[in-house]
Amino acid sequence: MTGAGIGSVLFGICLLHSWANSSTHVLYPHEAVYSGGPSMFLRSASKRGLAVVGATTPVFLLATVAFCMGTRPLLSGAVLLGLMAGIRQLERRMWHDEIVVKLGKYVPAAAALLGYVVARGIAELTGQTDEVANAAGWEAGCGVMGGAFFLAGLAKLRESGMSWSKARNQAILIVERSYSGPMPVRALRKWVAASPTLCLAAGLYGFYGEFLGLLFAVSWARWPIAIFSVLLQIGITVLLGYIELEWMLIMVALALLSG
Amino acid sequence: MVWIAPVAALVYIVVSLAIGDWFPFSRYSMYASIGARDHGAAPYCKANGEFTTVDRLEHFGGFDVAHIYPQGIPCSLEWQVHEARRWIEAHMAPPDGGPGDVAMEFGFRLIWVDDKGHITEKLRPTLNGTARRRTGRR
Secondary structure (H helix, E strand, C coil): CCHHHHHHHHHHHHHHHHHHHHHHHHHCCCCCCCCCCHHHHHCCCCHHHHHHHHHHHHHHHHHHHHHHCCCCHHHHHHHHHHHHHHHHHHHHHHCHHHHHHHCCCCCHHHHHHHHHHHHHHHHHHCCCCHHHHHHHHHHHHHHHHHHHHHHHHHHHHHHHHHHHHCHHHHHHHHHCCCCCCCHHHHHHHHHHHCCHHHHHHHHHHHHHHHHHHHHHHCHHHHHHHHHHHHHHHHHHHHHHCCCCHHHHHHHHHHHHHCC | CCCHHHHHHHHHHHHHHHHCCECCECCCCCCCCHHHCCCEEEEEEEECCEEECHHHEEEEECCCHHHCCCCCCCECCHHHHHHHHHHHHHCECCCCCCCCCEEEEEEEEEEEECCCCCEEEEEEEEEEEEEEECCCCC
16 A cells, blocks of 8 residues: 555544544533543433434545545545534534533544645646645645644643743643543553653643644655654643544644655 | 645634634644643542542432532543533432432542642532432433
8 A cells, every 4th residue: 555545544534533523422412421431332322413423424434435535535525524514513512611612622634624625626726637636635734734733832822821831730731630541541640740850841842842833834844743743642642641543643644645 | 836735824824813713723722721720620529438430420419510610620621520510410310309329529639739749639529419329221
């Protein structure tokens, strides 16, 4: 399989992960999705959620396969965006007080896909070949993700200033999560939280790394940024307990797809 | 072709800053405000004095769930708190249902970390009442 082929598969996984995430929230709006365990899936799903997810998931799967195989990518990409926007709206309605938006539930694969669809659409309209239009689309997807990382850094700078990266701020964030998860992970989080050096390193890595993420818009910097992103997500998974598969794979997928 | 990605980045940044969190645009501000905290907080739930998770209980009574998350508690695990609130609201005992057989407490561990990495914590209950242990499939 070529690098672009692997990238397509990874991007498809990102899309499916995003869909599964939203579907879970729509299917189980009365369960403790984050603080509960897998036993949630043994309980009855919401009828409304079941109807919507049951009706749209086959279309989403077909569109994902079509997009990843390069079959009518504009149409399949637009269908994917429409479905993701739709389930996101439903998710927002079913979870009160706008917490889906307020508490940081992001959709990086959809953002990159939007960049792809817009740039590819413009390229096709201006008479570019399929190969050039595809390359333009993935370039735009990379730019969007670089922008997303920069925005994350900018938000920290605007709301907390340079002090965001201070060891104590990171220690508090990590220790708050040392009361959940498997016991060895809890112990590790407490140990890291008690080390000002490690916490400072984590803070500096996250803060400045997100600004540097803007370099993903430049082709030569994509692989270093993708590796940075994977390491950042591994750190977030271990220390904060969020398994963000979509964020973990998206930069690698885009680095491969943009050649 | 090299100009496409920088232009896309710029457009995405500008639009996101202008319109905020509007799918699939966002300002990505999760955890951005942690610099304003001097301590943290993690939610806990107890049943008969032992730590548990709130979704293992139902038939709640004896408290006003609106008091679950008082202002000023600097918790970054708000998903868990919102979920707990939803759960409790959806599983309150009916008015004629009688109290549950479990003493239930919900609250926050307030956590401080000093500059040398010493961690101290204190429990702050916000809800005290009764519940039942949840069993079986629903």
